[in-house]
Amino acid sequence: MSNPEQVLNKQSKINQDHWLDEVRVFAPATVANMICGFDILGFAVDKPGDEVYMQRVGNPGVRIRSIKGDDGRLPLDPDKNTVSACVMMLLAHLGLETEIGVEIELTKHMPIGSGLGSSSASTVAGLFAINTLLGNPLTKDELMPFCVEGERLACGHGHADNVAPALMGGITLIRGSQPLDIINLPVPDQLVAGIVFPQVDVPTRDARQLIKEKVSLKDAVVQWGNIAGLVSGLYRNDYELISRSMHDVLIEPTRAILIPEFYEMKRIAMDSGVLSFGISGSGPSVVAISKGFEAAQLAVDRIQEHLTANGIESLQFVSAVNAEGPKVLS
């Protein structure tokens, strides 16, 4: 996988004849960790996701025209907004920052701070949109390091566990980070994610700080046995093995503390016949992973019912694993 520095001489591939006037793209939400694979696994979902409309204008520079669905939480200042900052970064790398002008409309179809890779979806949508607008000078592999850098701008740390599945689609493995080595894993054809976002605030930073810096080797062995089992189950399309493997003995016990009703939600989900249940990313969203839609839908319906009875508002999303990543809508 190339670093931003290695994406050289891309100018030569930039042909203004291929530039578009406008583009509308969708980039998917993502479930980082995939329950047992802390910081290395993640998958994209068909919904929710973010939408970016990008229009080329005569006046050079990058501007945010509007943001919808964010309850006024995201900045319109192009230097501070994730989407525009990423677009500017890529344009600077391509030597085009003074040549091109774009205006952006961002529509968030997903909650912010929910553990569903909200900033990654925006980052990927913005970068995918500008690359499409320029006639695709970069491949997805070449775009990836910019997505990681965008995540760093947005969150202060350049983890790829959300941007990798958001950009590549499907289930991704971050084999290594230095250098970045991302592997697309096979997606079992009936794998469905039922997501519930309890509307409580769990900042990623707090969730990260809770995690202990040292873990017992014994627990780590259990964890990597499960990770190896999950990867194997994905290649074999073996839902039983996937189910047996998707247990997190290291991170869940601490992060679950921040999520109200976590263990009751888990009990409800498992009773509904899903393969596994856990935290999406750093939470507070939780995810039930099932074979087929029925169990996932049942699980999230029952979980929402339970949360409502306990005075906690929530959103639900039930979706297949998204195979393609971002896509052009028009």
Next chain:
Amino acid sequence: MSNPEQVLNKQSKINQDHWLDEVRVFAPATVANMICGFDILGFAVDKPGDEVYMQRVGNPGVRIRSIKGDDGRLPLDPDKNTVSACVMMLLAHLGLETEIGVEIELTKHMPIGSGLGSSSASTVAGLFAINTLLGNPLTKDELMPFCVEGERLACGHGHADNVAPALMGGITLIRGSQPLDIINLPVPDQLVAGIVFPQVDVPTRDARQLIKEKVSLKDAVVQWGNIAGLVSGLYRNDYELISRSMHDVLIEPTRAILIPEFYEMKRIAMDSGVLSFGISGSGPSVVAISKGFEAAQLAVDRIQEHLTANGIESLQFVSAVNAEGPKVLS
């Protein structure tokens, strides 16, 4: 995977008409950990290995007739010898301990205490031989828990990372230990192991004690990224990915201290074009893993030359991954 307790009513499957008078079996040496997969991965090799000749006799009980190739280090007392103790354990479970008499000749074709699963090879050879002699009342899956129990008798701990590949053949993943969950992973067709055993003493117990009980989560993430990458590489037959993944950042740095010339051997191996190099099990044997025989052979020849120049005697074994596990020789 069944526990010894779950292997019930096997008597009903025992048909004396199928009993053999004698059998000679081979069980393979094994490379536990497979460099990055501490306590969960392992593979069997075509050579070296152990040979057990077992003969049915009129006088009930289990006796050791002879042991060759052990330099007099192994006990002839049937209660203390691993092979006979395992055979007695299985016979007791089958309710046959007073009905049948067997005499055993054990030939060790591999060094003891070398990190090549010497006791596991004997355990598996003994149990596979008695099961064959009785007309195979147990499947390999049913035999596995007895192998783990045999390893506990031999070593004081019931790890399956050597007995699993020794019995099942190929590359095995111990997804979980409680209950035992063993997965056979695909074996890339050109995978070759070049093993060098430097003749220095590293008791498994010392090697285990060196390992820290706590590890940093950061290192653990690197390790399980590599484990997931290796498993993925095996399914894809992707030697590049296998090579990038086979790094051990957790165990090797401490265990390497006990192995003379470890880092120089590693440099020599990598310079010879192998995919990876590391410690076999708890050492002191080291293993170079390559695509095809040439690089592995070159690596072990050069390593032996280097050890000889430094006054260290050594043995070498170059072998493909053994796909079948134990086999009947006659």
